[in-house]
Amino acid sequence: MITFRTLAAADFSMLTDWLAEPHVRRFVQKTPMSLEEVTAKYGPRVRGEQPLICHIASLDGAPFGYLQAYRNRDWADYAQIMGHADGVSLDLHIGDPAFVGRGLGRAMLGGYVGEVALPHYAERRAYIAHDLDNAAALACSRSVGFKPLAQFLEDGEVKQLLRLEL
Template identity: 50%
Template sequence: MTSPPVIGFTELTGADFPLLHDWLNRRHLRRFFQKTPISLDEIAEKYDPRLSGDTATHCHLAWLDAPFGYLQCYRLSDFPDWAAMIGQEEGIGVDLYIGEPDLIGIGLGAAMLRAYLAQVAFPLFPEARTAWIAHEADNDAAQGCSRSVGFQRQGVFLESGLKTILYGLERETLS
């Protein structure tokens, strides 16, 4: 039996913006994550406040031999509009993507999400009992990834007019 890959995490820095720019403009992220082209200046405008602490979102890169994915987490109570949209008040939200297309579909997404929750997200928010993640209804691969980590379907809501599935995971059930 093969052991899971050892995935490390680093905090996102401004030096990583060119990498995000490259990833976010790749075709595989256009369908569900970054639907329109994004410039390097727009990346800086979006992510600089996160790096300076002006927003409560924590941003990280996932690494094997090189960075291959992006993840972020945040306390729901710090984003009341989002919390109201998904109908939850407590816990943490998590978002992620794999930037390298040749690493999609081989189980790294689930390994990355599982490791991130255990090593980064829940430790950042020790009071949190539940993690929440949402996927467009048509994004079967992302939903399968989240379910394989132990997330359970909790409901459906509309985000930007799109049917979106909400999944939750209790900290103690992290598989």
């Protein structure tokens, strides 16, 4: 059973390790981050200083993934780039390589959207964006019910935007 708990500062070492994994570096964190850099980036999120929620996904008590959700209108620059200020956007990755390729991405994303992200923000529309060549992530999101919507340019890379409406 997949459960979600709020990200804590005690998770930063684990998150640093996950962000260094080759499968995560390919699409999520392309440059290495030290523990100090992870603490600087994620510390404000843990302390509630930024308008987003962050969680660790666990399977039978074993942490394996990171997820975050945010209301698009709270991040105006990103909303403008992707072209949608309504709803909630999601970011996620399976960090522990032992959990990759086991179908857990679909369960993690589906559970998080329905149990955590949309209820937290009282929204009915969710967005997710992936690199065009991230076939596994695109298939995962589509399997949960996200539909391709548009492509947009972020930091010089073309992203596929998908939307889910409940």
